[in-house]
Amino acid sequence: MRVAEAPQRLTMARLHDEHAQPVLHFLLALFDGDRFEAEDLLQETMLRAWRRLDFLPADHQELRRWLLAAARQSAAATCRRRQSWPQEVPLDYVPVRATGDEPEESVLTALVVRKALDGLTKEQRSTMEDLYVHGCSLRQAAAFHGIPVGTVKARAHYAVQALKRAVV
Structure with a gap:
């Protein structure tokens, strides 16, 4: 680890300790309690914060708002990705056709x-x-x-x- 990275790691650890739980609760509410999805999006949100660490707001409340907005954007992106995926259909599914329809x-x-x-x-x-x-x-x-x-x-x-x- 380089010396310059040490303060960033401490800052990120503090940020995670202070804000991870509220962001996780927010994401759990958005995804109807799907813990795996919420934790995945929390990790993505924290990664975004890490990449922008030098530009994050210094104020505690502004930082929380930034993190929640980033989490919401990640959630919206996840919804959009799901919409673009084809719907999965079991291999044994055979569509039933109505008979007699012209x-x-x-x-x-x-x-x-x-x-x-x-x-x-x-x-x-x-x-x-x-x-x-x-x-x-x-x-x-x-x-x-x-x-x-x-x-x-x-x-x-x-x-x-x-x-x-x-x-x-």
Whole structure:
């Protein structure tokens, strides 16, 4: 270890001792108690702090805010990565096809659904995709968009209502 690295290691150790638990609790809340995911993101957050050690705020509260913001950004990036991965399907899965459906009926249904989705606001559509297509939890969707969980619930509720009106 070089002499110049010793103060950085002490600073980082102190930073970790003071802030790791609150950041971990924040991440656990975002990922519905998934400890492995939360610990992985905590490690990523601390690595970001290590890389920017010379530029971190000196004030304790400002540093905590910086760490929580970095953790939220890492969580959002994780959500985005998950969305880009193809959904895993067991090898023994065989899709069941409905019998008796005419191809015209399937096309018509797809057109009705597409038109209904086009009627949603950008925020509603994005929320529905996060929740129902990508499988994010309410907390994960909220963290991804940087909004409260209640706002995600409201957007989903109004989107479902709009889809019902459009389809019926």
